[in-house]
Amino acid sequence: MTFELTSELIAALESLDTPTVCNALEIVMPARRGYGYTTQPLVCSRPQLKPMVGIARTASIRSAHPSDLRGKEARTLSDSYYAYIDKGPKPSIVVIQDLDGNERGYGSFWGEVNSNIHSGFGCLGVITDGSVRDLPDIAPGFQMLADRVGPSHAFVHVVNFGGEISVAGMRVRDGDLIHADQHGAVVIPHDVASEVKATAEAIARREAVIIGAAQKPGFNIDALRKAQGEASDIH
Secondary structure: OOOOOOHHHHHHHHOOOHHHHHHHHHHHOHHHHHOOEOOOOOEEOOOOOOOEEEEEEEEEEEOOOOOOOOHHHHHHHHHHHHHHHHOOOOOEEEEEEEOOHHHOOOOEEEOHHHHHHHHHOOEEEEEEOOEEOOHHHOOOOOEEEEOEEOOOOOOOEEEEEOOOEEEOOEEEOOOOEEEEEOOEEEEEOHHHHHHHHHHHHHHHHHHHHHHHHHOOOOOOHHHHHHHHHHHHOOO
8 A cells, every 4th residue: 555644644743743753653563662763863953843744755975075976977866866856755854874984974965055955845854964054044944953063065965865774873765754853753654654643642641640640749659659550541
């Protein structure tokens, strides 16, 4: 069955932050407790924006050294990359791995121009272990989660696109469903995406019982045990 990211599903997932989505996935897919999300810190350029929910477009870049391609070959690769970003389901989120290892982030692929191009193609933002720049001039509403902020684009160039990559500990494939906010990002498996909202709401109801008890005067271990018992009965 082909996965469809409907407006209803987007709205449901946008109402949750990324840690809450991770909590829900632990219930609906217990095996996913230890993977499928970013495990290394990322800088969020606009923490005030709502969570991103979109379909992954994947690519890899280098910037510490010039590309081996020149002239027509370089232009063809660049054009093919942008055509790839423009096609397929939308909204999308670009996930880009920087292949320069210890020198990752040497130059930024992301600034005023590329954020506007990608936003125009229906892209909500980028998740990268490379760098970003031009923070005040980024396209309106475009989110960036990156390893660092830097001043230059250096020799940045696309190496390939559309394949499986790993960014900040999260493995991503083209077409994956991504949820991301200031905390990081997570891949939501297509077959459980519709279950996340209801599961998260059930978790919130259980947590509310414990939090409410903890905020009352005289809270102690007995009150905690009582609240935990009441919470466990909520489904």
